[in-house]
Amino acid sequence: MNKRQIMTKVLIFLALSILAISNIYPLLFVFMNSLKDRTEYLKNPFNLPNFKQLAWGNYETMISQFQIFRLFGNTLFISLVTIFFLLALGIVASYAFAKLKFIGKNVIYFLIISSMFVPVQVTIIPLYMLFSKLHLVDTHWAVILTYLGVFLSEAILLMTATFRGIPDEIIEAAELDGAGYFDILRHVIIPMGRPAIILCVIYYFIVTWNDLFTPMILLTNMDSRTVMVALASLISRYSGDPTFQFAGLFLAAIPAILVYAIFQKYIIKGIGEGSTR
Amino acid sequence: MTFSWSANFRKKKALQGILSVLPVIFVMLFIRFYPIGEAIYRSFTNWDGLYKNDWVGIKNYIEIFTDSPFWTLLRNSFVLLISVPLQIFIGLMVAVLLYEEVAGWKFFRAIVYVPQIISAVIIGYLFRIAFGLDGPINGVLRDIGLEFLSIEWLGNSGTALFVLVFCLTWFSIGWQAIIILAGMTKIPPSIIESASLDGANFWQRTFLVIVPMVARTIEYGAIMAIVWTFTGTFAFIYSITYGGPGYETSTIDYMIYTKFYQASADYGFATGLAVILLIIILILTFAEMVFTNKVSDWE
Secondary structure, three states: OOHHHHHHHHHHHHHHHHHHHHHHHHHHHHHHHHOOOHHHHHHOOOOOOOHHHOOOHHHHHHHHOOOHHHHHHHHHHHHHHHHHHHHHHHHHHHHHHHHOOOOOHHHHHHHHHHHHHOOHHHHHHHHHHHHHHOOOOOOHHHHHHHHHHHHHHHHHHHHHHHHHOOOHHHHHHHHHOOOOHHHHHHHHHHHHOHHHHHHHHHHHHHHHHHOOHHHHHHOOOOOOOOHHHHHHHHHOOOOOOHHHHHHHHHHHHHHHHHHHHHHHHHHHHHHHHHHHO | OHHHOOHHHHHHHHHHHHHHHHHHHHHHHHHHHHHHHHHHHHOOEOOOOOOOOOEOOOHHHHHHHHOOOHHHHHHHHHHHOOHHHHHHHHHHHHHHHHHOOOOOHHHHHHHHOHHHHOOHHHHHHHHHHHOOOOOHHHHHHHHOOOHHHOOOHHHOHHHHHHHHHHHHHHHHHHHHHHHHHHHHOOOOHHHHHHHHHOOOOHHHHHHHHHHHHOHHHHHHHHHHHHHHHHHOOHHHHHHHOOOOOOOOOOOHHHHHHHHHHOOOOOHHHHHHHHHHHHHHHHHHHHHHHHHHHHHHHHO
């Protein structure tokens, strides 16, 4: 490498570092200020907290009074059950779309995929009325069902594309060995379609964990609210103590960030592949 | 493999296929297609969710177009669309920088996507605090002697929309960068290398060599970003401006939420808005399909 190339590399490194700081700093800002008390925060929000007396009380109150972990439980239940049914329904349907021949297959596939772009806002009021007739409003099932409707088409698109890449010969060989429908799913489709399945799990965990609109409309009572709904209503009170709110926001950011930190390779790859189709 | 394709076997497979997609069809009919139809039908009624449910023709639509903040909502969405070229331009720059694979580029690639992982509730709150009257941004402006710039950013439509555009751009750069980078890895490296050897500078290489090669990816990113701006910004608007002042930063999807919670429960009107939103999205999706077909014809 000559001098000019080295200079270019250094400049690129610096530019990317600036971008990285701009992406990381907000979380750091939230964390630092969650460890201050109100007056300390108002004096200078950019200062480091006073390390001799960190305001862990913000977190204590978040956990004991605001009961943030119970809210975590609500969100977690919705996320995991949604993912379970997305996979349970999505894998069998995608297998059929990718590998089985039946009448009307292409029409059905087209109809399901074409609903992908219909935003949830379009259907939310009719759904709310439907769920209220079924006494499902304020239950997590209303949110789970709505999510299934919105996400199934996307998940099926992704998994069908991946399952199509599984060679027919492997399935036929398994059938020669006497494998039935569920054997093929279990021993061929699921292991070989693993990248798409893992991507679905991670991606929809993050999306459902962070979502606000659907649970805010469908969950109105305090006990069933998700963590984002509860925090959105907490921060909408202007009089609230910002450092206390920061503690809640920081805790709520951790699960999605953690999942991303562990599985970021799958997500980056999946997002990239989805785009180029 | 003709041995296995006996009539019986085919029948069995077809039955398996139909049974496999049946649960999805059921869920989609119940949770997706029925509510879409319901929304279209109810938009022609004075539905309030309880007692009133009379056919009123296009009265809701007339009200939307003539006697409602609809045009403000549409204007706001179009202003927010300013973030689309910004995020694509910066995302492209970031993708080109990441492509050089300098030390730690995988770490940078992971960090670039981080805003997408943070909930809009958290991001929105930070932007609201940052641009508050006594917030950090105004504090810094006052400290460096730009007192006259320390205004109530979220208090009037122009600057409040600017804050939203800023926020949506910051949020979306990483997504654009990652998909453009993925598109770039499909370009044979020799093409980009030879451009450098031929003495093309950074800008020439980016816009004359790379951009034409990733045109499809950029176009996909643009359409998705436009659709998202119409449908995905609720949580940002809610946590930064609450759609205010007045309706000055509301969008169509935000107004559906507002109408839902208003005491008058004018669901006919709200479903009318929903139908208009649906039509906008359908036009955009259709445009994308036409456009992508055209692009593949060129190849």
